[in-house]
Amino acid sequence: MSSEPMSAPTPKAVKKKSRLLDGIIVMVIIVLVVAGAVYQESVAGFFRLHAWDRGAPGQAVVGFLEAGKQGDRIQADAYIGNPQYQAIIQDGKLLGYSTSVQAEKILFLFEDLIPTTSLQPTSTEFNFVGNGSAEVVVPNRQGKPVSYSLMLMNGQWKIIGIRGGKMETAPRPGLAPPGGKKRT
Helix, strand or coil: CCCCCCCCCCHHHHHHHHHHHHHHHHHHHHHHHHHHHHCHHHHHHHHHCCCCCCCHHHHHHHHHHHHHHHCCHHHHHHCECCCCCEEEEECCEEEEEEEEECCEEEEEEHHHHCCCCCCCCCEEEEECCCCCEEEEEEECCCCCEEEEEEEEECCEEEEEEEECCEECCCCCCCCCCCCCCCCC
């Protein structure tokens, strides 16, 4: 067995490898800078919304529904971030919240919102545009999806919109019922 001595790389070969490595490093930096510029809003939004904790917005919705289930208005109010949502109180008990849309009142009653099975979000999606938000879906009592819009306010997820309420059915004085005469 003959062992030939390993020849040391020539200075020219070392210089060529060094230039190739420098070129690769420069290309990687350029790609990272361009990607950072293109995805700047998404990256900033990811950090601004603490999106690594995907369960946080859903925990806020679950906390809201649990507070409603217990009739704890103070706790439920802590999860509401929209002043247009007003508590519905009957005989001193918190029943839900309402908001007005044009001339109609939309009711969000806990008896309808709280599922009969486990209180678990089925999906959470983040929106990184602008101030950012999250959409959380939780099934209601009938198992139909109810979407909650949330924003991160002062480090806490707050509900700013609920899609899944029902129209108030009580007649309002002075309004004509559908197909009827105006009441006095």
